[in-house]
Amino acid sequence: MRFLSETTADGVSEHHFVLGDITGVLWSPAGADGDRPLILLAHGGGRHKKAPGLLARAHHHVTTGGFAVAAIDAPGHGDRPRTAADEAAAVRIREAVASGGPVAPLVAAHNAALATRAVPEWRATLDALLGHGRVGPDVPVGFWGVSLGTAVGVPLVAAEPRITAAVFGLLGHESLAGAAARITVPVRFLLQWDDELVPRSSSLALFDAFASRDKTLHANPGRHMELPTSEVESEHRFFAGRLRASGARQAHH
Amino acid sequence: MRFLSETTADGVSEHHFVLGDITGVLWSPAGADGDRPLILLAHGGGRHKKAPGLLARAHHHVTTGGFAVAAIDAPGHGDRPRTAADEAAAVRIREAVASGGPVAPLVAAHNAALATRAVPEWRATLDALLGHGRVGPDVPVGFWGVSLGTAVGVPLVAAEPRITAAVFGLLGHESLAGAAARITVPVRFLLQWDDELVPRSSSLALFDAFASRDKTLHANPGRHMELPTSEVESEHRFFAGRLRASGARQAHH
Numbered sequence: 001m002r003f004l005s006e007t008t009a010d011g012v013s014e015h016h017f018v019l020g021d022i023t024g025v026l027w028s029p030a031g032a033d034g035d036r037p038l039i040l041l042a043h044g045g046g047r048h049k050k051a052p053g054l055l056a057r058a059h060h061h062v063t064t065g066g067f068a069v070a071a072i073d074a075p076g077h078g079d080r081p082r083t084a085a086d087e088a089a090a091v092r093i094r095e096a097v098a099s100g101g102p103v104a105p106l107v108a109a110h111n112a113a114l115a116t117r118a119v120p121e122w123r124a125t126l127d128a129l130l131g132h133g134r135v136g137p138d139v140p141v142g143f144w145g146v147s148l149g150t151a152v153g154v155p156l157v158a159a160e161p162r163i164t165a166a167v168f169g170l171l172g173h174e175s176l177a178g179a180a181a182r183i184t185v186p187v188r189f190l191l192q193w194d195d196e197l198v199p200r201s202s203s204l205a206l207f208d209a210f211a212s213r214d215k216t217l218h219a220n221p222g223r224h225m226e227l228p229t230s231e232v233e234s235e236h237r238f239f240a241g242r243l244r245a246s247g248a249r250q251a252h253h
Numbered sequence: 254m255r256f257l258s259e260t261t262a263d264g265v266s267e268h269h270f271v272l273g274d275i276t277g278v279l280w281s282p283a284g285a286d287g288d289r290p291l292i293l294l295a296h297g298g299g300r301h302k303k304a305p306g307l308l309a310r311a312h313h314h315v316t317t318g319g320f321a322v323a324a325i326d327a328p329g330h331g332d333r334p335r336t337a338a339d340e341a342a343a344v345r346i347r348e349a350v351a352s353g354g355p356v357a358p359l360v361a362a363h364n365a366a367l368a369t370r371a372v373p374e375w376r377a378t379l380d381a382l383l384g385h386g387r388v389g390p391d392v393p394v395g396f397w398g399v400s401l402g403t404a405v406g407v408p409l410v411a412a413e414p415r416i417t418a419a420v421f422g423l424l425g426h427e428s429l430a431g432a433a434a435r436i437t438v439p440v441r442f443l444l445q446w447d448d449e450l451v452p453r454s455s456s457l458a459l460f461d462a463f464a465s466r467d468k469t470l471h472a473n474p475g476r477h478m479e480l481p482t483s484e485v486e487s488e489h490r491f492f493a494g495r496l497r498a499s500g501a502r503q504a505h506h
Contacts, residue, residue: 193461193470204457207472208446217446217472219460234487 001128012062019128022121023079024072025049027058028134032066035136037243038129040122040163041071042145042152044170045107048078053227057144060232065240068135072125074148075117089113104197108174111151118152123160130162140243144235146170146190146227150206158182165242167235170195170224172202173209180209186242187215190231197224214242254381265315272381275374276332277325278302280311281387285319288389290496291382293375293416294324295398295405297423298360301331306480310397313485318493321388325378327401328370342366357450361427364404371405376413383415393496397488399423399443399480403459411435418495420488423448423477425455426462433462439495440468443484450477467495 004016008030015026028036039061041054049071058069073079076086089110096103129135143166145153150171157166158179166183169190173180189207193200207217216238220228257269261283268279281289292314294307302324311322326332329339342363349356382388396419398406403424410419411432419436422443426433442460446453460470469491473481 191470213474215474217444217470219470219472221466221468 001125001132010059010063012059013134015134019125021080022072022125023049024070024125026129026132026134027062027069029062029066033133035139036066036068036134037140037142037239038068038070038126038135039142039144039239039243040126041069042118042122042143042149042156043071043074043077044146045111045148046077047148049073050078056229057232057235060236061239064236067239067243068129068139070125070129072121074152075114075121085113107197108151111148111171112175114148115152115155119156119159122152122156126160126162140164142166142239142243144239147224151176154183155179157185165239167238168206169203170198170227171206172198173206174202176206177209180206181211184211184213186238187212188235188238189215189217190227191217191219192224192226193219193221195224254378254385263312263316265312266387268387272325272378274333275325275378276302277323277378279382279385279387280315280322282315282319286386288392289319289321289387290393290395290492291321291323291379291388292395292397292492292496293379294322295371295375295396295402295409296324296327296330297399298364298401299330302326303331309482310485310488313489314492317489320492320496321382321392323378323382325374327405328367328374338366360450361404364401364424365428367401368405368408372409372412375405375409379413379415393417395419395492395496397492400477404429407436408432410438418492420491421459422456423451423480424459425451426459427455429459430462433459434464437464437466439491440465441488441491442468442470443480444470444472445477445479446472446474448477 001017001019006013006015011030013028013030017024017026041057043049043051043054054071061067061069076082093103093106096106130137141163143153143157143163146168147170150168153166153168154176157163165186167188170192187210191203218231254270254272257271259266259268264283266281266283270277270279294310296302296304296307307324314320314322329335346356346359349359383390394416396406396410396416400423403421406419406421407429410416418439420441423445440463444456471484
C-alpha cells in the first residue's frame with residue numbers, strides 16, 4: 001500500500017492510497033497515530049470513493065467517534081479504468097433506461113460481476129490498513145455500503161471474520177440471500193419506502209435473510225437516492241455501540 | 254384534575270391524579286415548575302399506566318430531556334373498574350386463546366371499542382395537564398403508544414392538533430388506515446419482525462398509510478412483547494428533535 005498526498009481539514013486527515021490497481025482513501029483524526037475502530041465505506045453504482053454520502057459519513061465517524069474510515073473505488077469506478085466489459089455493461093444499462101426496458105436484471109448482473117472482483121480487493125485493502133499506524137493491527141472493523149455497496153458488502157462480510165458490524169440497504173435479495181444467511185454480526189438495513197429501482201418486497205426479503213439476531217430495519221419515505229441524512233448520526237451510534245463492545249470482548253478473551 | 258400522592262425518586266417526581274373516572278400519573282423533573290414538552294404514554298392491552306415499558310420511557314424522557322410525561326389507564330385497565338362488556342370481551346379473548354381459535358379479530362374489535370372511549374379521555378387529560386405548573390399552557394406535545402396504545406393513538410393524533418409527533422407500532426392497518434391517512438405529523442413506527450399477533454404485511458400497510466412525510470419504520474427481530482430497549486433512547490432523540498423544532502416554529506409564527 002502506497003500513500004499519496006495527505007490533506008487535513010476540520011481536524012480530519014484525508015490520505016489517498018494505491019494498492020496494486022486499487023485506488024482508495026483513509027480518513028482519520030488529524031495527526032493522531034494509535035489504535036481505533038475502522039469503518040469501511042463502499043460506494044453505490046456509478047459513484048466513487050469520495051461521493052457526498054461517503055464524505056459525510058467519514059467526517060462524522062472521525063470527528064464524533066475518533067474512528068478511522070476507509071473507502072476504495074469499485075472496479076471501473078472513480079479513478080480506476082473501465083474494462084471493455086464494464087463499458088459494454090454501462091451501455092446496455094443506459095440503453096435499457098432510454099428505451100424504458102427492464103433495468104433491474106442488468107444492474108443485478110453487473111453488480112454481481114463487480115462484487116466478484118471487489119471482495120478480494122476489500123480483503124487485501126483491509127490486510128494493508130490494519131498494518132497502518134493510524135488504525136492498528138487488531139481493531140474492530142465495521143462495514144457500510146448501500147445499493148452496489150450492499151452487493152459487494154454482503155459476500156464480503158459473509159467471508160470476512162474481522163468485520164463485526166455492518167450497514168446495508170437499498171438492494172433486494174436476488175443472488176444475495178445465501179450469503180446473507182451466513183452473516184451473524186449486528187446488521188442495520190436501510191430501505192427507501194418509495195425506491196423506484198428496488199421492489200419493497202425484495203428488500204424486505206433480504207433483511208429477512210440475515211441470520212443476525214441483532215438486526216434492525218430502518219425504512220424512510222423517498223426514492224432510491226433520497227436516503228435521509230438523519231441516518232448518518234444513527235449509523236454512528238450503531239457502529240459506536242457494536243465496535244466498542246466487540247473491542248471489549250476481544251480484550252477480555 | 255385532582256392530584257393525589259407525589260413521590261420522588263432519582264430526580265423524577267411521580268404525581269398520581271384523577272380526572273373524573275380517569276386514573277393517571279404525571280412524571281416531571283423533581284421540584285421544577287416551568288414550561289416543558291409533554292409526552293403522552295398509552296399502555297398496551299391488559300396492562301396499565303405504570304407498566305415497565307412506560308416507566309422506563311417516563312424516566313428516560315424526564316432525566317435525559319427534562320420533559321414532562323403522562324400516562325392514564327385505558328378504560329377497564331389498571332386502577333379502573335371493568336364494565337360487564339369489558340369482562341365479556343376479556344372472557345371471549347381468553348377462550349379463543351385457550352381453544353386456539355382466531356384471536357386477532359376479537360382483539361381488534363375490543364381495541365376499537367376501547368379507543369372510542371379512550372380518545373375523549375386523552376383529550377380531556379391533555380386539556381387539564383396543559384394547565385399544570387409543571388407543564389405549561391402552550392408546550393409541544395408528543396404521543397407514544399404501541400399495540401392497544403396505537404389503536405387509541407392513531408384516532409387520537411388524527412383528531413388532536415396539539416400533538417405534533419407520535420410513536421406507534423405493533424398493530425396492523427385494520428380499521429386504522431383511514432385515521433392514519435389524516436396524520437401528517439412526524440411518525441416513528443415500531444414493528445417486531447416475528448410478531449406472533451400482528452401479521453407483518455398488516456403492520457407494513459399501516460406504516461404505509463400515514464400521510465406524514467417525516468416517518469420512519471424501525472423493525473427488529475423478536476415477538477410482540479420483545480420490543481428491544483434500545484428503541485427507548487432512539488425514541489427520545491426522535492421526540493427531542495421534533496418537539497423542540499415544533500416549539501421553535503410556534504415561537505416564530
